[in-house]
Amino acid sequence: MPHLIALLLTLCCAISHAATITGKVVAVADGDTITVLDANKVQHKIRLGGIDAPEKAQPFGDKAKQSLSDLVYGKTVTVDTDKTDRYGREVGKVLVDGVDTNLEQVRRGLAWHYKAYQREQSPSDRLAYAAAEKDAAAAHLGLWQDALPVTTTLVSIKWH
Numbered sequence: 012m013p014h015l016i017a018l019l020l021t022l023c024c025a026i027s028h029a030a031t032i033t034g035k036v037v038a039v040a041d042g043d044t045i046t047v048l049d050a051n052k053v054q055h056k057i058r059l060g061g062i063d064a065p066e067k068a069q070p071f072g073d074k075a076k077q078s079l080s081d082l083v084y085g086k087t088v089t090v091d092t093d094k095t096d097r098y099g100r101e102v103g104k105v106l107v108d109g110v111d112t113n114l115e116q117v118r119r120g121l122a123w124h125y126k127a128y129q130r131e132q133s134p135s136d137r138l139a140y141a142a143a144e145k146d147a148a149a150a151h152l153g154l155w156q157d158a159l160p161v162t163t164t165l166v167s168i169k170w171h
Contacts, residue, residue: 032057032090032101036083041067042075042121043113044100045083047090057090058100059113061132061140062122071154075121078153082112094131104136111136117143120153123160 034049040056042064047055064075083105092103105112116122117140124140132140148155 029091029093030101032092032103033087035087036085039076039080039084042072042079042116045079045088045105047088055090056098056100057092057105058096058098058102059105059116059122060092060094060102061104061125061128061136062113062116063125064116064122065154070157070160071121074153075116078119078121079112079116082110082115083107088112111139114139114143118147118152120147120150120155123154 032047032049032055034047034055036045037048037054038046040046043059043062045057045059047057049055059079064079065072067073067076086107089106090101090103091106092101094102096102113122114136117124124144126141129137129140147153154160
């Protein structure tokens with residue numbers, strides 16, 4: 012019986028963290044971070060889940076930010092989120108008119124599929140993001156134009 016109670020509590024906690032945020036994008040910080048203003052005028056800092064875009068100082072950082080801005084800035088988005096990162100940002104999938112902008116950033120070659128967190132994605136998203144990255148790399152799109160594109164994760168590890 013104690014195991015059943017623990018299981019139920021775990022499920023309840025997991026379910027209660029899932030949320031949907033709908034609002035207007037009022038800022039784009041970089042290629043994988045936006046600010047959404049909801050109907051109650053509450054700002055939500057959103058980190059696009061499943062991807063990692065170049066930082067501003069890295070090659071293609073500005074292009075990644077511009078691409079994301081073209082996709083979402085000033086538009087109403089729906090964010091499916093179920094976690095908060097260590098910086099207090101809500102992490103999730105950002106949809107504009109049903110289009111997965113996280114996936115679109117990868118398709119454009121302006122973000123990597125963030126494989127360290129792929130287990131947090133649905134199986135279909137995991138496959139779609141991996142395929143989009145493979146296709147973008149094969150076509151030498153965006154950051155894949157560089158002979159050795161370095162992910163921000165590797166850069167962070169190098170500096171520590």
